[in-house]
Amino acid sequence: MNKESLDEQLDTTVEVDSQEILEKFDSESRFRNLNIPWMIRLVSLLAVGLALFHLFTSFTGPLITLQHRALHTGVILALVFLLFPARKKAPQQRATVIDFLLAFLSIATIVYIFVDYMGIVQRAGLPNHTDIIFSFLVVMLVMEGGRRVVGTGLTVMCSLFLLYALFGPHLPTVIAHRGYSFEDILTYMYLTTEGIYGTAIGVSATYIFLFVLFGSFLNRTGMGQLFNDVAMAIAGHTSGGPAKVGVISSGFLGSINGSAVANVVTTGAFTIPLMKRTGYSKNFSGAVEAASSVGGQILPPIMGATAFIMAETLGMPYTQIALAAIIPGLLYYLGVIVVVHLRAKKIGLQGMSRKELPRMKIVMKERGHLVIPLVILIYMLFGGFTPIYAASWAIISTVVIAMFRATTRLNIKNILQALEEGTRNALGVAMACAMVGIIVGVASLTGFGLKMTSAILILGNDMLILTLFFTMIASIILGMGLPSIPTYIITSTMAAPALMHFGIEPFVSHMFVFYFGIFANLTPPVALAAFAGAGIAGGEPNRTGFISLKLAAAGILVPYVFVYAPALLMQNASVGEIAWVMITTTLGILALGVAFEGYFLTDVNVLFRLIAGVSALTLIIPNVVTDAIGLTLVIGLVIVQVLHWKRNAVAPEKIV
Incomplete structure (x- = not known):
């Protein structure tokens, strides 16, 4: 491949700053660019320390549940306040005094759990004044930290749920509950494993963090370049080749990446200009990348880390979920490829010249060894090892195997950077999980989930097809503007039970709502992945969103198929x-x-x-x-x- 020639062509086409696009549509990427040495060192110390803590406990076993989750959440909060400004006009190169105060209070919430753990256990249900103060403090810290990282949407939802828990007796009968005191609500969120420190943050503190860290190490070794080059070698020369390259490379990266928007920007910065150069329109180019990136969230092995929460929630082996998701995930990508190919044939688009494409033999010789850690990960996951253990060994094997080639080798500085980068990348997921803990906690405390289920069933008029339709709409609305993990947790809590009323297996119900929660990234008016693709392509956001929905049409229909025919999920067939x-x-x-x-x-x-x-x-x-x-x-x-x-x-x- 004449890579220098191709890069020169791309440089003349790319007219946007991909990092600027990422920050615009993905609030998790709006880090401060600290320029004060001691602040930089402090953040690095906290980030690397948390990463090493999780690696260490993956081999020795986690701490006591409440302590482990509290430590994870507290350090994450401290980093959030140091790295994310409270507002756009706040200092972008340094943390303020208020930020340091909030970071200190975040660490204090950890200390309290560790110092008075036995007292907290013995006082279960009878909190003292200090318990209530720290409970209020943690809820407010999580709300503010989440607002900075995840955005206002989930923050507003958390606020509404807390108000619902407090004022439930005064609401209309259809959604009313018996009511809970301010103190009861706060302590339920902080001093139990049903609220903020519930299943979501528990999975974040174990599986998710390690898999995000694994992705960071792969990124440092150049795995993204490998995916792009392999996709170019496979499909670059075919009709409309760059679009197919975008689909394939986004599928590869998306299967191990937890963010559809980040995936759009990472691969789209390369593939979208190529699509436009070939002859695809701006809107279509952005839509291809958006639809392909969103599909990565439903494709094994990682599925945006949602597979691990699903396994924990349903009490199923991870391997069973990953195997079941393979066929629907591949069918989704088949649907995208078909539309891309037919569009290319219809308007007479050609592929790229083989002279400017990489040769598979050279690509695999240069970076092919980077696939070995993925093989090790999959082998261990399907070989009976726990996901935590498998992820840890995958990280270690990445460092070792990267040593085989000078172009992929990691030195001590690179390793420390990967540890810090992994922690930074986990901040958004962890904060979303903590905030979802508030929502799920209120739903559990008040029985709101049952009320939501009843409402869907009433709308569905006891007909499965109508119930599926209204469940789909509810899942899309609940998933708007949210990462894949909180999307799954909220939709599985609020919407999935309605399907179980018809005798549908819990796993099938959870997969149905998860699919449509994810598709909220493509559904205007809040289609973050589509909007990011439009931003890179220079297209019209809503138009790009509607085109991406057309590309994802197969994915919209496939969940209906596996509800009526669970054989598609390899269930009881x-x-x-x-x-x-x-x-x-x-x-x-x-x-x-x-x-x-x-x-x-x-x-x-x-x-x-x-x-x-x-x-x-x-x-x-x-x-x-x-x-x-x-x-x-x-x-x-x-x-x-x-x-x-x-x-x-x-x-x-x-x-x-």
Whole structure:
């Protein structure tokens, strides 16, 4: 590959600052750029210390539950106050006196849990004045820290839930509850493992932190470059190649990355200019990257770290969840690739010259060894080791294996930087988990989740399809503007129980709401991933969002399929049943792409686009009759297209 030539071409195309785009749409990336040496050292000490603590306890075992989670949360809060300004006009190169005070109070909340732990246990349900003061302090710190990192959306939601817990007896009967005192609510949030220190922050303090750290080490070794180069070598030369490169590389990176927006910016800064240069429109280019990046959150092995919370919540082995998610995740990407390919064929786009593309042999020789830590991770996860243990050994193996080549080797400085960077990257996830703890805690305390379930069932009129539709809408609304982990926790608490009323397995219900919570990143008016893609491409945000929804249409339909046919999730099904559902769903996705793009072997008119759409829906609905109808329509469509092509004496191009 003539990399220098390609870089020069990209430099003339890229007219935006990707970091600026990232900070605009991803509040977790708005770090202060500290320039005072002792402040820099203090932040590094806290960040590296927390990373080493989690690595150490991954081998020795965690502390007592409440203490372990309190330490994790307290140090995270201290770093948040030092690194994130309270407002845009606050100093960006130094922390203020108020920030240091809040950081000190954050550490004090840890000290109190450790010093008076036995007293807290013995006073369970009968808190003293000091307990109440520290409980109030922690709730306020979490709310303010979350506001700085995650944004106002989740902060407002937490505030509303706390007000609901306090004023429940005065609300309309349909949502009212018996009421709780101010002290009861606060202590429930701080002194138990049902509120702030609940399951969400527990998973953050164990699995999630280590996997974010693992991603940081991979990033330091150049794994992102490997993904891009492999994708270029595979698909760069095909019709509309850069768009397919964007889909593949975003899928690779997204499967181990916890942020769709960060994924858009990381890969999109490279692939979007290439798409525009090839001939794709600004809006379509941004939408391809957005849809591809969001898909990474539902693709194993990491699934935005949500797989681990799902395993903890449902009491299922992680391996079972990861295996079940493979087929739907791949079908999602198939849907995106189909639309991208048909669009390229329809408007006559070519691929890139092989001369400017990397050769797979050279790519693998230079960086191929970086895949070994991922292989080790997957082997250990499926070999019966705990995710914590597997992640820790994956981190260690990354450092060791990176030594094989000078271009990927990490020195002591690089290792310390990776430890600090990993902790910084975990701040947003941890704060979101702490805030979600407030929401889930209130829902548990007041029974709000049951009321939400009842409301969905009433709207659904006791019909499964309507209940699925309203659950989808509720999940999209609840997921707007949130990272994948809090999205899953909130939707699984508020919306998933409605589906279980119809006898749907809990795992299937949780996967359904998680999918649609994630798709909120593509759904205007709050489509952060799509807006980030539009920002890089120079497109119109809402238009980009609607195009990305079209690209993700397969992903929107697939959850309905696995509700009616759990075989798609490999649940209680034979190999034959799984294979048949895969075949019919795949054909349905191909037909859906034809319906959207109006092209197959040649142009497809409106009538046949409608037929393709009907065949897609009938194939996706798992039923013998609908499958027969869908297959008949697809065969008819193919015959008509072949005859049309022959009449025009145009040889069909090889479909790549």
